[in-house]
Amino acid sequence: MTRIALIGAGGVAQRHARVLSDLPDVSIAAVADVSLPAATALADTVGARAFDDVEAALDDGPVDAAYVCVPPFAHGAPEEAVLARRLPLFVEKPVGLDLDTLDRLESLVEEAGVVTGTGYHWRCLDHLAVARELFATSRPLLAHGYWLDKRPPVTWWQRRDRSGGQVVEQLAHVLDLARSLFGEAVEVHAFGARLADEDRRPGTLPEGVTGTDVDDATGGVVRFASGTVLTIGASCALSRKFGAGLDVVAAGAHVSIGEEGLVLDRGTGEPERHERGADPRVAVDENFVAAVRGEIPAAIAPWADAASSHRLAMALADSAAADKPVVPRRSGTSA
Template identity: 45%
Template sequence: MSPLTRVGIVGAGNVAARHADVLSGFPDVQIAGIADTDLSKAESLAAKHGSPAYGSHADLLSAGGLDAVYVCVPPFAHGSAELDVLSCDLPLFVEKPLSLDLETAESIATEIERRSLPSAVGHHWRYLGILDQARELLEGRPVRLALGHWLDKVPPVAWWLRQDRSGGQIVEQAVHVLDLARVLVGEVAMVHAVPAENTAEGEVDRATAAVMRFAGGAAGLLATSCLLSQKHRVGLEVCAEGIALELTETRLLVDGERVIEDDGRAKTRVDREFIDAVQGKDADVRSTYREALRTHRLALALARSAAERRPVMLDE
C-alpha cells in the first residue's frame, strides 16, 4: 500500500460529500475517484477533491489503484456495487441502510467474511462520546425500558417518499436509534408495529408506533413520523433501576436534569477507525457490516410487521 490510502466513493450525494470532506481532512488519505450514475454529480464532488469522476462504479473499479471503497448510494441501489468492490478484494464502507431486503445484505456479509476484508457501516452514533458515558452510567443496571423516537420532516431527496426506493422511515432513518437500542439494551426478540393509515399508494408510512420485546426481558417502544416541517424529536430514552437517560445525536440528559454535551467527533471517528482498519492498524470499528446486518434485520422486521399488520418474531 502506498503511504496514502486511496479511497474510491460510489454515489456522490449528501452523505458522500460529508465522507469526502472528512476523508480529505486526513493527511494519510487521498480521494482517488468518485462514481455516480449521474455523472454531473460525480464530477462536481470530484472537482472539489481534485479526483477523477466516473459514470459507474464499474468504471471506478476498472481504473484501479484503490485501497478501499465507500458505497454511499440510496437504499434501492445496494448490491452490485458492494459485490463488485469485494470481487476486487477491497475493504468496504457502506452507508446505512444496507439494502431494501435481507438477502442482498446477507450475500454481501457472507462475501466480506469469505474474503476476510475489513468493513464498516455508517452507524456513526456508535462513536458518540456520550454513548460511552451512557454505558458507564448504566454499568450494573440493566435497561428495563427503551423509548425510541424519530419525529422529523421528509428528507430532501427525491427517492425518500417511495416505499420501494427508501424502504420507509424505520429502515431508512430510525435504524440509527434501533442500533443504539441494541448497544444499550441488547437484541430484540419480538416487534409489533402499527402504522397510521396511509393515504398515498406506494408512499412510506407517515407515522408508526411499535412495541418491542428485548431478548433480555426489557420492553421497548418506537415512534416514527415524517409529517413534520422540521426535526422535532430524534433519539433514545432508556430507564434502568434509579436512572433515566435520554440520548440524542448531540447530548445526553441524565434524570431529566443533568445535560452532557457530546464532543461532536462521531462523524470523524467513524471514518478514521475504518481507515485505520484498512491500514491494518488496531482499529475500533464499532459497526462492521455483519454487526450492522443485525440492526438491519431488526428494522426490516419492524417494517414487515407494519406492512403485514401483525407481530413478528426476530427468529422467524
C-alpha cells in the same frame, strides 16, 4: 496515503468526501455514480477521477478502500464489485433493503475477510460511555426510541420499495444504538399511520412526486432477549427535524441519549448533563480509516453487525405493513 473510491455522489457522499479529504494522508481517488454529471461535480471538488461505472472506478488506478453511498434499493452490485477486489468496504446505512440481498452480501463479506465499516455513526457518540457504565450495574428495563422529522426531499425516499420507509431510513440509527446497548431483539410489532395524499401540506413531497406509500408515522414495540422492552415512535410529518433519541429507564435512573448529549437523572440532586464531544460524523470516518491502516483491529460498526440492525428495522417495517408481530430474521437464516 490511503486512497478512497466513493460509489454514489449524492448528499452523504459529499459529506464523506469533505471529512475524508480533511484527514491526514487520505485522498479521494475516484468517484462513481450512475449519473456521470453527479460523479463529476463531486470528483472536481476533491481532485478525483469521475466514472459512471463502479468497476471502472475501482480498476482505473490504485484504491485502498471504497465507500458505498447509494440509496437503499441500489445496494448489492456495488458491494459485490468492492468485495470481489478484496478491498476494505464502508457502507452507508441502511446497508441494504431486501433481506435476500443482505444474506448474499453477508456471505461475500465473510469470504472476503476485509475490514468493513458502516455509517451508523451514533455509535461514535462519546457520551454513550456514561450510559454503558450505568447499564453495567443497573439493567435497562424500558426504553423509548424516537425520530421526529420531515420527509427528506429525495424522490426515492417516498417509495417503500426504494427506501424501506422512515423506520428503515431514519429511525435506523436509534435502532442500531438500542441493539448496541440491549442486545438482539426477539419480537417486534409496529403500526403505521398515513395521511391521504390530498391532505398532505403542499411542498411536503419533492417536486414531481404526487403520492407516497411511506407512512407518515409509525409506533411500535420491540422485545429484546435481555428482557428490555423498547417502544418506538417515528414521524416524518413535521416541517423540520424536531428531534431523535433514546430514553432509557434503568432501576433508579432515567437516561436521555441524543445526538448532542446525554442527561442522566438518578432522582437525587441535579441531573448530570454530558455534552457531545467529537463530531460522530467525523469520528466514524477516522475510525474506519484507522481500521483500514491496521491501527485498530476493527471499525466501530462493522458490516455484519449493521446488517443485524437492518434486519431489526425491516422487521418493524414488515410488521407495520402486514399488521402482525414479526420475529426479526437472524444472520445466516433465510426464513
